[in-house]
Amino acid sequence: MTRExxxxxxxxxxxxxxxxxxxxxxxxxxxxxxPHDFDVMLQSENGLLGIGPYPTHDEVDExxxxxxxxxVTAKQGxxxxxxxxxxxxxxxxxxxxxxxxxxxxxxxxxxxxxxIPGKMVKGMGGAMDLVHGAxxxxxxxxxxxxxxxxxxxxxxxxxxxxxxxxxxxITDLAVFDFxxxxxxxxxxxxxxxxxxxxxxxxxxxxxRIT
Amino acid sequence: MEKVWESAQAxxxxxxxxxxxxxxxxxxxxxxxxxxxxxxxxxxKHLRVVSNNCGTDxxxxxxxxxxxxxxxxxASYVGENKRFEQQLLNxxxxxxxxxxxxxxxxxxxxxxxxPAFYTATGVGTPVAEGKPTAEFDGxxxxxxxxxxxxxxxxxxxxxDKMGNIVFRKTARNFNPIVATAATLTIVEVExxxxxxELDADHIHVPSIYVNRIIVTEHPDKQIERLxxxxxxx
Numbered sequence: 001m002t003r004e005x006x007x008x009x010x011x012x013x014x015x016x017x018x019x020x021x022x023x024x025x026x027x028x029x030x031x032x033x034x035p036h037d038f039d040v041m042l043q044s045e046n047g048l049l050g051i052g053p054y055p056t057h058d059e060v061d062e063x064x065x066x067x068x069x070x071x072v073t074a075k076q077g078x079x080x081x082x083x084x085x086x087x088x089x090x091x092x093x094x095x096x097x098x099x100x101x102x103x104x105x106x107x108x109x110x111x112x113x114x115x116i117p118g119k120m121v122k123g124m125g126g127a128m129d130l131v132h133g134a135x136x137x138x139x140x141x142x143x144x145x146x147x148x149x150x151x152x153x154x155x156x157x158x159x160x161x162x163x164x165x166x167x168x169x170i171t172d173l174a175v176f177d178f179x180x181x182x183x184x185x186x187x188x189x190x191x192x193x194x195x196x197x198x199x200x201x202x203x204x205x206x207x208r209i210t
Numbered sequence: 211m212e213k214v215w216e217s218a219q220a221x222x223x224x225x226x227x228x229x230x231x232x233x234x235x236x237x238x239x240x241x242x243x244x245x246x247x248x249x250x251x252x253x254x255k256h257l258r259v260v261s262n263n264c265g266t267d268x269x270x271x272x273x274x275x276x277x278x279x280x281x282x283x284x285a286s287y288v289g290e291n292k293r294f295e296q297q298l299l300n301x302x303x304x305x306x307x308x309x310x311x312x313x314x315x316x317x318x319x320x321x322x323x324x325p326a327f328y329t330a331t332g333v334g335t336p337v338a339e340g341k342p343t344a345e346f347d348g349x350x351x352x353x354x355x356x357x358x359x360x361x362x363x364x365x366x367x368x369x370d371k372m373g374n375i376v377f378r379k380t381a382r383n384f385n386p387i388v389a390t391a392a393t394l395t396i397v398e399v400e401x402x403x404x405x406x407e408l409d410a411d412h413i414h415v416p417s418i419y420v421n422r423i424i425v426t427e428h429p430d431k432q433i434e435r436l437x438x439x440x441x442x443x
Contacts (some may be wrong), residue, residue, distance in 0.1 A: 044380070045310060045311075046236040046237075046239070046380050046383050047236075047380050047382050047383050048379075048380050053439055054437045054438050054439040055437075055438055055439070056438060056439060056440070056441040057438050057441070058441070059438075060433070060436065060438060061379065062239065062381075062431035062432065062433050063239060063240070063367075063378045063379040063380060063381040063431070064379045064380055065236070065237065065239050065380055065433075065434070065435075066380075067236075068435065069236075069237035069238070069239070069434040069435045070435045070436075070437040071433060071435070071436055071437050071438070072437070074379070080377075080379055080380060080382055081382070082314075082377075082382050082383065082384070082385070082386040082387060082414075083236070083262070083310070083313075083314040083383050083384045083387060084314040084315060084317070084318040084386075084387050086311075086314070087310065087311030087314050087315060088315075090311060091311050091315075091329065091330075091331065110334075121288070121295070121298065121307070122287060122288060122289030123285060123286050123287035123288050123289065123307045124286060124287075124307060124309050124310075124337075125286050125287045125309075125310050126286070126309070126310040126311060127309075128309035128311075128312075128331045128332050128335065128337065129309050129310060129311030129312070129331045132329075132330040132331050132333070133311070133330075133331075159335065159336050160334055160335040160336075161335060162333075162334065162335065163333065163334030163335070164334075
């Protein structure tokens, strides 16, 4: 339910004509709610521009996967390329929007999403490249962890993916932008109040609801 | 200039313990299964492996972990492999985690004779520790060194007998770059064709980078995560 809400809001970040990279995990699910005829090219960092829907059983091709290693298809107009070309595309500032998952975000726009010391080490994959390369970096995550603690902090406690890299944060409770003045609350989700958001956010923010 | 070898076993027979091995593939897509299998059978040890991933418990580079043939891994993502995680926690294996774009560019640079480059990726994170920094146009970057190897294992779709190679779909991934960055590049292909059969305009890696070619002994490719949708009429 919370995930559904986050995904629906994140969908609004994608405009017609964009080139977009969706991170592994919750961001990948955004592809499933995009209208099938929506004019967007999704990039997969393993070397595909133009991800199509999941294949039917008969269409499955072992040589065609996304960055989450799921079997996919390529849409009309798609292109394949090697990993260096893929990251030149990412690091060179050619991707309009990257939507990534997060474990923690700080009030200055730092992101942590790749390891928990002593518990989980999977690796950063392409996340550290995407946060510096994409023109607009959107992080989507649940507002609080399973213990009810704020995942939005004055500063991150986990090892960083990038420093001052997040442009917009979308949670199940609110949307924040990161600006020169600091973290700015721009939207509160239906059914919630600014007080709810304050109570569940450790980080300091400015209110500018439009 | 005979580059075609009769088997994977023959093509890897002179690989010594302790070599740095660059391996193409992303997950289980585009991995040189026969060459890895041959190295497993041969029992080559103390390998220093550079590859985006390290296979799964039972496939790809993961099988080399079973006999502790790998001392060091440079990779961007090592999840989905319990044995790897265990060896890492036990200190049996050393791992350098590298951002995927930095890994790709370090290998590309290695193949292109560029000793180092600067990137914003990793600035302010554990990746930057111990690395020189520089400012360009008011922004901080870290220096990353090129990667080269003794041996590269490449998986391709087709090769001609001269060693021009072509990949298929997302099985291309790191394969073309690792092909350029090692002293000895061995390519495993699905289909070997005569010189002249491949359109010169469509070749992904020119023959100059390729030293040995074998035809795959494992034509069945594996899928890590099968995801499908219902067929509609």
